[in-house]
Amino acid sequence: MELPSLAVWKFTSCDGCQLTLLDCEDELLELAGRVRISHFLEVSGVVEPGPHDVSIVEGSVTTEDEVERIRSIRAQSRVLVVVGACATSGGIQALRNFGDVAEFRSVVYADPSLIESLATSTPISAHVEVDYELRGCPIDRRQLLEVLSAFLVGREPDLPDTSVCTECKRRGLTCVAVADGTPCLGPVTHAGCGALCPAVNRGCYGCFGPMTGANVPALIPLLRRCGMDDGEVDRVFRTFNAAAPEWA
Structure with missing residues (x-):
């Protein structure tokens, strides 16, 4: 029987939430025997075409290229899980939303014309439908394992929605x-x-x-x-x- 495929994608972020999956250590070894990694550049150079059973997305959308890429990923993903503050609310880089990005570019970069970015940093849900959101900076690995375990046994994950x-x-x-x-x-x-x-x-x-x-x-x-x-x-x-x- 073919194993379900798991893809992990990076948008504008620091990679910390992707690395939370690697921090699962013992659990990761068991998980590796239950899924097939189809795309996870932090781990492997294997890049398989979709569709993917589960896609995990880290990072916010901050460029036109990322707008198109997240739409493509959504179209080829059965389940889309977004992880971390960047993916769920735009992240700390969304501070740009309160200022003038053109001014920032002119101060930081020697040749601002080479930098292409949107005026805002937005969550993944602002562009495509999201199935599950895991909050945090970084996320809690127990929640990530809960979502993946729930998928593998065919149930809804138990995620808190309290304070x-x-x-x-x-x-x-x-x-x-x-x-x-x-x-x-x-x-x-x-x-x-x-x-x-x-x-x-x-x-x-x-x-x-x-x-x-x-x-x-x-x-x-x-x-x-x-x-x-x-x-x-x-x-x-x-x-x-x-x-x-x-x-x-």
């Missing part, structure tokens, strides 16, 4: 905002990290992006009571997921 606060409660952590007055985006941030930062007495800084129905206006007064001024509030929402509509 980081729920993960704090499950771990029995004291709320850093209430107990210590530490600014924290946990109440509006998508779960999935396991409350990594609150576990070491740091406030969540939102690398998993906004949860569904995030009530950001209700959180801002709390951030101010924890000592943040208006400029600091703006900056804390303009990091990995700057272009997410709930935070923009």
Whole structure:
């Protein structure tokens, strides 16, 4: 029986979320026996034509070429999974959306005419239909394994759609905002990290992006009571997921 094919694609990104798959180590060995890698340039020079059973896409769309490429990938992929803050909300490079890209090019590059880029950095879902989104910068490997395992056995993956606060409660952590007055985006941030930062007495800084129905206006007064001024509030929402509509 032919194994299902798995393709991994890179758009504008740092490669960190692709490398999360390699960080699976022991699980990766088992996974390798259950799928056929048809395209994954971080791992192999093998490049097979589609269709692909599962395509994993990292990175945001920032050039005209990437617009066409993601459409082509979607057309030849049975299931499309986008991974990381870049692919799900445009990434930290979406800070360009608030400025003048032509001005940036003129300052950074010796010959700006050689650089071709769009004025904005956008998530994959702005261009094609996406089946599953895994948040984070980088993603949590457990969620990636959950999606791939679910596909292999023919079920829907169990992905959280709650806030980081729920993960704090499950771990029995004291709320850093209430107990210590530490600014924290946990109440509006998508779960999935396991409350990594609150576990070491740091406030969540939102690398998993906004949860569904995030009530950001209700959180801002709390951030101010924890000592943040208006400029600091703006900056804390303009990091990995700057272009997410709930935070923009």
